[in-house]
Amino acid sequence: MTNIKIKSKNLNVYYGDKQALFDVNLDLNEKEVTALIGPSGCGKSTFIRCINRMNDVIDICKVTGNIEMDGMNINDKDLDVVSLRERVGMVFQKPNPFPKSIYDNISYGPKIHGKGETKSELDQIVENSLKKSALWEEVKDRLDEPGTSLSGGQQQRLCIARAISVNPEVILMDEPCSALDPIATAKIEELIDELKKTYTIVIVTHSMAQAVRVSQKTGFFHLGKLIEVGKTEKIFKNPNNKMTQDYITGRFG
Amino acid sequence: MTKEERLKKRNRAEKRFRFYGLTSILVALLFVVILVQNIFSKGSSAFKKTVITTEVFFDQELLEIQNGASQDEIIEADFYDIMIENLIKAYPAKDREEEDQLLKLFSGDAEIEIKKVFLKDNNLIGKTITLDLTASDDIDQLHKGNYPRDLPEERRRISDFQLVIYDYFVENKKISKNFNNYFFNNGDSRDPELAGIGGALVGSFYSILICLLLAFPVAVLASIYLEEFAPKNKITDFIEININNLAAVPSIVYGLLALQILLATIQLPRSTPLVAGITLALMTLPRIIIPCRASLKAVPPSIREGALAVGASKFQSVFHHVVPLALPGTLSGTIIGLAQALGETAPLILIGMVAFVVDIPSSPVDPSSSLPVQVYLWSESAERGFVEKTSATIMMLLSFLIVMNFIAVYLRQKFEKRWN
Numbered sequence: 001m002t003n004i005k006i007k008s009k010n011l012n013v014y015y016g017d018k019q020a021l022f023d024v025n026l027d028l029n030e031k032e033v034t035a036l037i038g039p040s041g042c043g044k045s046t047f048i049r050c051i052n053r054m055n056d057v058i059d060i061c062k063v064t065g066n067i068e069m070d071g072m073n074i075n076d077k078d079l080d081v082v083s084l085r086e087r088v089g090m091v092f093q094k095p096n097p098f099p100k101s102i103y104d105n106i107s108y109g110p111k112i113h114g115k116g117e118t119k120s121e122l123d124q125i126v127e128n129s130l131k132k133s134a135l136w137e138e139v140k141d142r143l144d145e146p147g148t149s150l151s152g153g154q155q156q157r158l159c160i161a162r163a164i165s166v167n168p169e170v171i172l173m174d175e176p177c178s179a180l181d182p183i184a185t186a187k188i189e190e191l192i193d194e195l196k197k198t199y200t201i202v203i204v205t206h207s208m209a210q211a212v213r214v215s216q217k218t219g220f221f222h223l224g225k226l227i228e229v230g231k232t233e234k235i236f237k238n239p240n241n242k243m244t245q246d247y248i249t250g251r252f253g
Numbered sequence: 254m255t256k257e258e259r260l261k262k263r264n265r266a267e268k269r270f271r272f273y274g275l276t277s278i279l280v281a282l283l284f285v286v287i288l289v290q291n292i293f294s295k296g297s298s299a300f301k302k303t304v305i306t307t308e309v310f311f312d313q314e315l316l317e318i319q320n321g322a323s324q325d326e327i328i329e330a331d332f333y334d335i336m337i338e339n340l341i342k343a344y345p346a347k348d349r350e351e352e353d354q355l356l357k358l359f360s361g362d363a364e365i366e367i368k369k370v371f372l373k374d375n376n377l378i379g380k381t382i383t384l385d386l387t388a389s390d391d392i393d394q395l396h397k398g399n400y401p402r403d404l405p406e407e408r409r410r411i412s413d414f415q416l417v418i419y420d421y422f423v424e425n426k427k428i429s430k431n432f433n434n435y436f437f438n439n440g441d442s443r444d445p446e447l448a449g450i451g452g453a454l455v456g457s458f459y460s461i462l463i464c465l466l467l468a469f470p471v472a473v474l475a476s477i478y479l480e481e482f483a484p485k486n487k488i489t490d491f492i493e494i495n496i497n498n499l500a501a502v503p504s505i506v507y508g509l510l511a512l513q514i515l516l517a518t519i520q521l522p523r524s525t526p527l528v529a530g531i532t533l534a535l536m537t538l539p540r541i542i543i544p545c546r547a548s549l550k551a552v553p554p555s556i557r558e559g560a561l562a563v564g565a566s567k568f569q570s571v572f573h574h575v576v577p578l579a580l581p582g583t584l585s586g587t588i589i590g591l592a593q594a595l596g597e598t599a600p601l602i603l604i605g606m607v608a609f610v611v612d613i614p615s616s617p618v619d620p621s622s623s624l625p626v627q628v629y630l631w632s633e634s635a636e637r638g639f640v641e642k643t644s645a646t647i648m649m650l651l652s653f654l655i656v657m658n659f660i661a662v663y664l665r666q667k668f669e670k671r672w673n
Contacts, residue, residue: 054561057558057561059484082564082565086563089563092555094555096559098556098560098574099578108573112569113564162563
């Protein structure tokens with residue numbers, strides 16, 4: 001029996017007057033990959049941005065309802081978002097390495113959290129993170145080069161390594177492969193498979209095939225509502241809801 | 254209209270547009286060339302000064318000091334007689350009247366020039382040395398070809414007899430042109446041959462330094478707060494609109510403000526680089542805030558999100574990532590703002606920097622001039638020697654501006670990161 005890592009209850013999100021999420025109840029299992037699918041603007045990204053409070057950046061955004069991680073209320077006004085984001089990493093749609101060296105890209109997180117006091121500890125963290133994100137062999141001789149000089153797929157793996165570097169419990173991925181070619185995508189998917197042994201992963205994707213390949217659980221969103229959630233196999237082979245059926249067979253979206 | 258006709262019309266329109274564009278650029282270039290050519294042709298002669306090679310004999314009888322006198326003694330001593338005795342020997346003059354005319358060919362500083370030589374070597378008594386003494390403005394302009402000698406005598410500043418002496422000097426190769434060190438080292442003077450931009454240079458330097466020290470930190474902090482931390486609401490919008498308005502306020506208004514507040518109310522010393530610097534800082538502030546905010550805005554939000562996502566606080570994401578990336582744009586905006594401040598004249602006139610200041614300021618609270626005001630002052634002077642000095646000062650000012658703008662462009666090109 002798998003543990004529930006994150007639990008959302010009646011989660012509502014508003015951007016000004018517009019409501020983006022309606023009463024979302026979704027449980028994410030520990031050390032599993034959960035895929036969120038649905039047409040553009042359906043609230044998938046909004047949902048995962050609630051998990052690390054990234055929505056705080058948007059002035060007009062308001063979140064109500066409950067979202068918990070290991071019983072801790074994420075939506076608590078008094079919660080320190082810095083320590084939350086240390087536990088919940090995020091990888092974005094477009095690779096966004098800092099315009100600094102590969103080494104600095106990865107050592108930045110540990111540094112600001114006071115991990116890796118000495119140079120050798122930091123070196124170790126950088127090496128481990130790059131190894132876990134399957135980038136070490138490609139970049140070990142050029143850690144001083146800017147992260148932006150890497151190819152798109154390598155940049156995205158660098159961003160994954162950056163997220164791993166602070167040793168989070170959860171990794172959120174917002175369409176991590178949408179800007180990548182198929183070969184780079186395959187590498188990232190392989191990596192996700194490997195990472196789920198250690199981390200709880202939530203991935204937003206537009207590719208149904210990708211959801212099938214990488215996830216154990218799938219949630220289907222439509223117009224801000226969670227329409228259906230269940231085991232990936234079940235959702236794609238035998239969905240309960242007509243709308244899910246229509247979406248995965250490509251009738252809309 | 255057939256398809257071919259339409260196509261032809263379209264091509265013609267494009268050709269016409271290219272022609273108009275090219276013409277505008279050529280017209281603009283033509284004006285620049287005329288301006289630069291005019292300034293150069295008038296100003297370049299100011300970097301040379303005319304000197305008269307004269308033999309100077311240090312006669313013990315005419316000096317009350319001895320060989321080996323101390324510096325203080327020499328400075329106290331009178332070299333007037335030595336100067337007169339030696340200068341009148343430069344040409345065989347017949348009477349007192351002719352001697353007076355001869356003496357007028359030398360600058361008013363001839364005595365000081367002779368004294369300076371003796372200050373360097375205090376064993377010259379009883380010896381004769383050859384010196385290059387600065388010529389008076391009239392001879393200087395005549396020798397540079399700026400002064401017409403074919404006018405009738407009563408309309409000339411130089412008498413016929415002085416022309417005879419001049420021709421004698423030329424014939425005997427006693428007159429030549431040297432590098433004009435006075436132009437760079439001296440302060441302002443009533444005598445054009447002695448006037449220099451030293452005081453204006455130092456005054457401008459202090460003013461710009463104070464302007465930078467005041468405007469840069471305030472502008473950068475204001476921009477960072479407005480762009481990254483301030484809530485996006487009506488008050489912020491109102492502030493933004495007003496910053497843009499301030500950048501468009503005529504500079505003379507800042508001069509009036511400084512006159513009322515800094516001089517009349519706070520009673521800061523008049524005509525000083527301190528007041529000039531504060532005034533220019535007020536004027537430059539919005540002109541730095543605008544490019545600074547633009548370069549902060551140009552940093553893609555993904556960088557901020559990336560930093561926040563690994564657990565950086567808002568402050569850390571701004572100061573570790575956004576500000577360093579916006580720095581090249583900010584610095585180049587600052588330099589361009591300072592370049593504008595360097596060329597600003599109107600507010601400085603109001604705070605009294607038009608005063609005639611001979612001394613080179615030794616601190617920002619000494620009365621001083623500044624480069625653009627010096628241009629303004631000299632352009633109003635009647636003497637011919639100030640015409641070339643005006644243009645030469647403009648050349649100096651322009652070269653500072655060009656260097657500053659070049660640094661600004663270089664900073665931007667070299668250090669600004671390109672996205673995607």
